Amino acid sequence: MIDALLSPLRAVGKYAILMGRAFASVDEIRIYWKNLFIQMVRIGIDSVPIVALAAAFSGAVLTVQTAYQLETPFIPKTIIGSIVAPSIMLELGVVIAGFILAGRVGARIAAELGTMRVSEQIDALEAMGLNSIGFLVLPRVLAGLIMFPVLYVVSCVVGIGTGIFTGHIGGFLSVSEFLKGARQFFQLLDPFIGFVKSLTFGFIITSVACYKGYYTQSGAEGVGDSTTQAAVLSCVFILVADLMVALLLL
Amino acid sequence: MIEVENISKSFGALDVLEDVSIEVRDGEKLAIIGRSGSGKSVLMKHFVGLLQPDSGHVYVDGEDLCCAPYEQVRHLRMRFGVLFQGGALFDSKTTFGNIAFPLRYFSSMTEDEIEARVQECLDLVRLSEVGDKNPSELSGGMRKRVALARAIAMEPQYILYDEPTSGLDPETSNTINDLINHLAKELNVTSVVITHDMHSVLEVADRVAFLHGNDLEWVGTVEEIHECTNPHLNSFVKASEYTIDEASATASLSGSSV
Ligand SMILES: Nc1ncnc2c1ncn2[C@@H]1O[C@H](COP(=O)(O)OP(=O)(O)OP(=O)(O)O)[C@@H](O)[C@H]1O
Numbered sequence: 444m445i446d447a448l449l450s451p452l453r454a455v456g457k458y459a460i461l462m463g464r465a466f467a468s469v470d471e472i473r474i475y476w477k478n479l480f481i482q483m484v485r486i487g488i489d490s491v492p493i494v495a496l497a498a499a500f501s502g503a504v505l506t507v508q509t510a511y512q513l514e515t516p517f518i519p520k521t522i523i524g525s526i527v528a529p530s531i532m533l534e535l536g537v538v539i540a541g542f543i544l545a546g547r548v549g550a551r552i553a554a555e556l557g558t559m560r561v562s563e564q565i566d567a568l569e570a571m572g573l574n575s576i577g578f579l580v581l582p583r584v585l586a587g588l589i590m591f592p593v594l595y596v597v598s599c600v601v602g603i604g605t606g607i608f609t610g611h612i613g614g615f616l617s618v619s620e621f622l623k624g625a626r627q628f629f630q631l632l633d634p635f636i637g638f639v640k641s642l643t644f645g646f647i648i649t650s651v652a653c654y655k656g657y658y659t660q661s662g663a664e665g666v667g668d669s670t671t672q673a674a675v676l677s678c679v680f681i682l683v684a685d686l687m688v689a690l691l692l693l
Numbered sequence: 694m695i696e697v698e699n700i701s702k703s704f705g706a707l708d709v710l711e712d713v714s715i716e717v718r719d720g721e722k723l724a725i726i727g728r729s730g731s732g733k734s735v736l737m738k739h740f741v742g743l744l745q746p747d748s749g750h751v752y753v754d755g756e757d758l759c760c761a762p763y764e765q766v767r768h769l770r771m772r773f774g775v776l777f778q779g780g781a782l783f784d785s786k787t788t789f790g791n792i793a794f795p796l797r798y799f800s801s802m803t804e805d806e807i808e809a810r811v812q813e814c815l816d817l818v819r820l821s822e823v824g825d826k827n828p829s830e831l832s833g834g835m836r837k838r839v840a841l842a843r844a845i846a847m848e849p850q851y852i853l854y855d856e857p858t859s860g861l862d863p864e865t866s867n868t869i870n871d872l873i874n875h876l877a878k879e880l881n882v883t884s885v886v887i888t889h890d891m892h893s894v895l896e897v898a899d900r901v902a903f904l905h906g907n908d909l910e911w912v913g914t915v916e917e918i919h920e921c922t923n924p925h926l927n928s929f930v931k932a933s934e935y936t937i938d939e940a941s942a943t944a945s946l947s948g949s950s951v
């Protein structure tokens with residue numbers, strides 16, 4: 444019973460220490476900058492297509508369904524734009540991207556580090572005198588922090604763009620009506636909150652995956668466990684963090 | 694000098710090492726033998742602080758690996774070359790990239806010098822033409838030798854070899870044994886060789902440590918093996934198809950060449 448309570452606490456402690464050690468070696472990033480660059484490409488640039496695809500579909504669906512729900516002559520059509528644009532900036536653009544990246548980026552990192560752990564590659568790095576946490580964990584977490592906001596921008600631009608396009612093609616509202624509606628209720632807080640969320644999710648996904656991967660145990664099965672847990676845990680934490688950011692900043 | 698003082702190590706309920714003490718003297722070649730699963734690799738990982746003992750101490754050149762701050766441990770580790778049992782090659786890098794890796798991070802060599810050094814190391818392990826292959830494209834024995842090339846690339850003061858000849862044909866094994874002897878002699882490398890292969894032991898070792906039942910049951914020179922009365926060691930030696938006569942003959946041969 445006590446053990447069941449203690450083991451999550453112990454995991455949190457271990458996770459905090461790992462992150463502490465990663466950020467303590469931040470001055471060494473000068474030596475490992477190449478790693479940071481590689482990870483920025485793998486985590487960020489390589490994720491652009493899938494994030495854009497998801498954003499395109501959510502933008503289109505949101506426009507069609509909002510138009511359907513507001514199908515009365517009493518409400519001006521511009522309202523569709525006033526609802527779709529902030530929804531994407533505040534919530535959909537970043538949360539859907541977060542879920543997709545938990546699978547794509549989180550699972551990849553956990554599998555990569557987990558394989559390195561069980562095949563003793565991490566031991567080999569350490570035995571050479573390299574700081575394996577600075578070398579492996581820090582570049583991935585930093586790349587997440589840097590690239591997730593970029594992916595968030597991609598997601599918003601594509602999502603709202605497809606929303607406008609769908610509204611026009613589907614005959615719900617014109618481009619200028621959409622833009623007018625979107626501008627009418629625009630608040631700088633909306634993209635700011637989305638930005639904060641993207642930073643948070645980027646940190647959650649990469650750090651949880653690094654933690655799971657770095658401490659993988661026992662063989663192929665262990666790598667499988669770490670990969671699954673990294674993706675699932677990240678999704679759960681994204682939901683919790685989404686609510687927390689909203690409560691704190693709204 | 695590496696001094697291991699009364700270390701104990703267990704994983705959960707499994708006691709692997711109990712109160713083990715051994716010293717590795719400067720310039721010597723120490724062989725660690727013992728049954729599969731007896732804890733040889735675990736003991737080796739303590740030498741570079743990859744595992745922390747539950748109790749006891751490990752000193753490298755007088756510095757305690759267990760209590761030293763991480764930065765100092767890293768500096769001590771740079772004196773070592775480690776050949777892991779499974780090779781532990783970086784599978785995201787080519788053969789060349791693997792061997793060049795420590796040189797890139799820890800030496801001030803230029804890219805040309807690195808290339809020359811990598812080629813030299815590959816030649817030493819008799820693998821001249823695999824530089825651009827990925828580890829997954831190599832055979833098991835080739836991977837082992839690439840890992841060996843990586844371990845010696847920095848010309849370390851200590852080299853730990855975890856089963857350097859396992860999975861190799863007799864001829865290549867002899868090449869590796871000669872290489873271990875060569876490095877020890879020419880560069881005064883202190884070597885720890887973990888092996889099952891009694892032939893290797895007789896070829897390379899100055900001293901032998903026999904790990905059995907959580908402890909080093911017997912430590913002595915190669916020449917003393919055939920006089921030893923430890924029943925476990927005797928049956929270990931016998932099982933490796935070496936009669937005592939053959940063993941002593943080879944021992945005296947290698948003894949004269951050292
Ligand atoms: N990280 C670990 N976690 C749990 N148990 C371990 C770990 N590493 C080793 N062991 C256990 O410790 C014991 C000794 O393992 P070790 O790898 O040292 O054996 P070995 O003597 O090198 O054997 P072999 O000759 O087969 O390589 C084994 O029973 C192994 O299961």
Ligand SMILES: [Mg+2]
Nearest residue numbers: 733734778855
């Ligand atoms: Mg072993």
